[in-house]
Amino acid sequence: MSSTMRQAVTAERRRVEVGMTPVPSAPGPGEALLAIASVGVCGSDLAMWEGTDPYTRYPVRQGHEASARVLQLGPGGDGRVREGDLVAVEPLLPDGTCVACRRGRPNCCVGLRVIGAHVDGALAEQLVMPVANLYPVPDLDAELAAFVEPVSIGLQMVTRSRIGAGDRAVVLGAGPIGQAIQLAAIDRGARILAVDRVPGRLERALARGAEVAVDARDGKVAEAVEAWTEGDGPEVVFEATGVTAVIRQAIELVAHAGTVVIAGTPTDDVALPALTIVRKELDILGSRNNTGLYPAAIDLVRRERDRCRSLITHRFPLAETQAAMTFAAANPAEANKVMITVAP
Numbered sequence: 327m328s329s330t331m332r333q334a335v336t337a338e339r340r341r342v343e344v345g346m347t348p349v350p351s352a353p354g355p356g357e358a359l360l361a362i363a364s365v366g367v368c369g370s371d372l373a374m375w376e377g378t379d380p381y382t383r384y385p386v387r388q389g390h391e392a393s394a395r396v397l398q399l400g401p402g403g404d405g406r407v408r409e410g411d412l413v414a415v416e417p418l419l420p421d422g423t424c425v426a427c428r429r430g431r432p433n434c435c436v437g438l439r440v441i442g443a444h445v446d447g448a449l450a451e452q453l454v455m456p457v458a459n460l461y462p463v464p465d466l467d468a469e470l471a472a473f474v475e476p477v478s479i480g481l482q483m484v485t486r487s488r489i490g491a492g493d494r495a496v497v498l499g500a501g502p503i504g505q506a507i508q509l510a511a512i513d514r515g516a517r518i519l520a521v522d523r524v525p526g527r528l529e530r531a532l533a534r535g536a537e538v539a540v541d542a543r544d545g546k547v548a549e550a551v552e553a554w555t556e557g558d559g560p561e562v563v564f565e566a567t568g569v570t571a572v573i574r575q576a577i578e579l580v581a582h583a584g585t586v587v588i589a590g591t592p593t594d595d596v597a598l599p600a601l602t603i604v605r606k607e608l609d610i611l612g613s614r615n616n617t618g619l620y621p622a623a624i625d626l627v628r629r630e631r632d633r634c635r636s637l638i639t640h641r642f643p644l645a646e647t648q649a650a651m652t653f654a655a656a657n658p659a660e661a662n663k664v665m666i667t668v669a670p
């Protein structure tokens with residue numbers, strides 16, 4: 327076995343260096359050594375690469391939407407995961423002891439570490455992860471297995487919203503996360519109006535079941551939402567842009583007794599219309615990562631595999647990670663999910 331492996335490290339703003347590094351040491355108890363297969367490029371990856379993400383630090387080895395083959399298991403283990411398995415990798419490393427973890431919500435752990443942000447990510451040939459983070463997916467391919475992670479983000483938002491069949495939802499932002507929200511919300515029987523500023527994304531939303539798609543550049547979002555809901559406003563608004571003005575817009579658009587779920591990561595504060603929040607008696611919820619929804623996300627990808635596959639638009643090898651980031655950042659209309667192939 328070779329003692330070095332290839333990895334892609336974001337060395338500084340907008341610059342990925344691909345080079346060699348020692349392979350990880352052997353997996354300890356409860357751990358597995360993985361051969362990474364596919365890694366999705368997330369909007370947060372692009373923000374980190376561009377230096378605008380709130381968690382940015384350099385150098386950083388990115389990659390948190392990953393699938394892998396299990397190369398070697400550490401001592402112990404319960405037989406759930408076996409060597410050779412194709413697995414979807416959950417990227418969260420909670421501390422297990424903080425107030426959120428004790429309440430069963432490790433996704434918002436006080437000391438949360440996420441691979442590819444706080445610790446080395448999956449843009450490497452090998453990685454050691456806790457076996458608890460691995461979900462065997464023998465009936466999926468490597469790209470769909472990696473796609474489970476963004477679907478889990480949408481599923482967490484939809485679960486937080488408690489949306490039901492027939493409810494109307496406005497999805498602000500029709501990029502990859504907006505698409506995952508739409509997928510999960512339609513799966514629950516909800517109806518969708520999608521908003522974005524990129525026409526290609528709006529076409530994609532319509533092709534995948536949104537009833538209406540509104541170009542925010544026309545400045546007529548409120549009118550379109552009002553017409554679509556016959557004056558009610560939508561029961562739920564999902565915010566997936568991270569743009570502060572859009573968060574405020576979500577509160578203004580939502581129906582009385584409605585719910586706003588925010589998943590964007592704005593770095594500045596928003597002035598909120600407090601009176602509107604009270605008058606409408608709104609539930610305004612943050613949403614981050616996922617809690618216990620990986621099996622449900624896998625199930626959703628399994629059932630909607632063709633739709634999920636159609637959202638994967640571009641592929642680059644690990645050696646061309648810089649080109650992948652540059653392309654995805656420059657072509658938001660064309661590039662929905664860009665995948666990096668580590669091991670074909």
Ligand SMILES: [Zn+2]
Nearest residue numbers: 422424427435
């Ligand atoms: Zn914790």
